[in-house]
Amino acid sequence: MLALNRLVEEKDAEKILEYAREFHGHVCPYLALGIRASLIAMEELGVGRLDYSGSVDESILAMVEVNSCFTDGVQVTTGCTLGNNSLIYIDLGKTALTLVKRSTWEGVRVYADAERLRKYYPRGTTELFNRVVKERRGTPEERKRLWELWEEIARTMLELPKDEFKIERVRVPPVEQAPIVESVRCSKCGELVMETRVVYINDEPFCLRCEGEVYRAVVGRGIVDVSPRGC
Secondary structure: OHHHHHHHHOOOHHHHHHHHHHHHOOOOHHHHHHHHHHHHHHHHHOOOOOOHHHHHHOOEEEEEOOOOHHHHHHHHHHOOOOOOOOEEEOOOOOOEEEEEEOOOOEEEEEEEOHHHHHHHOOOOHHHHHHHHHHOOOOOHHHHHHHHHHHHHHHHHHOOOOHHHEEEEEEEOOOOOOOOOOOEEEOOOOOOEEEHHHEEEEOOEEEEHHHHOOOEEEEEOOEEEEEEOOEO
């Protein structure tokens, strides 16, 4: 991703969006909004995209408050991802990113207000979105028109002025680095599981699914409890 690092350094939002398209699967306003918010936060904090060393050390953390298209824009732009343990998901349901330096725990929070951004949407876009995406009953023609509008609005989001965002300096309580733990084999299914996610019954290890314990999962509506019977 050396080319992407360079594009972020150059603040080439249009080309970053093309990387994000491949990662996310499509272009939409909030994917672009995640890119724009990330570039603002990185500039304010004086940091670049995570490189090899930074991602191993988790030197920069991105804290997102919503699991939406916005978050994929953040992951692509900052290099902070769920897999490299530099992305933290806080289930608050707000379109906001806090970018933090682990060395000082100083950060910048960038919040986008959906109501303020509606003025950038062409007339009828919200109603079209509701039919196609929210209600799942749009015609092929309506779906095509929505994707065209999404591309148009996304490029507008990439150029939003800073004063459309709430930007504030913050100090974040320290967050531990991802621990390295041993794996234990479940006595029932035979699969390896992190020892921190094992339940012992009569000194025998069981994974949470086999034991029937409730565990947590991130689904469309946020973090939910999952039981053997489903969400």
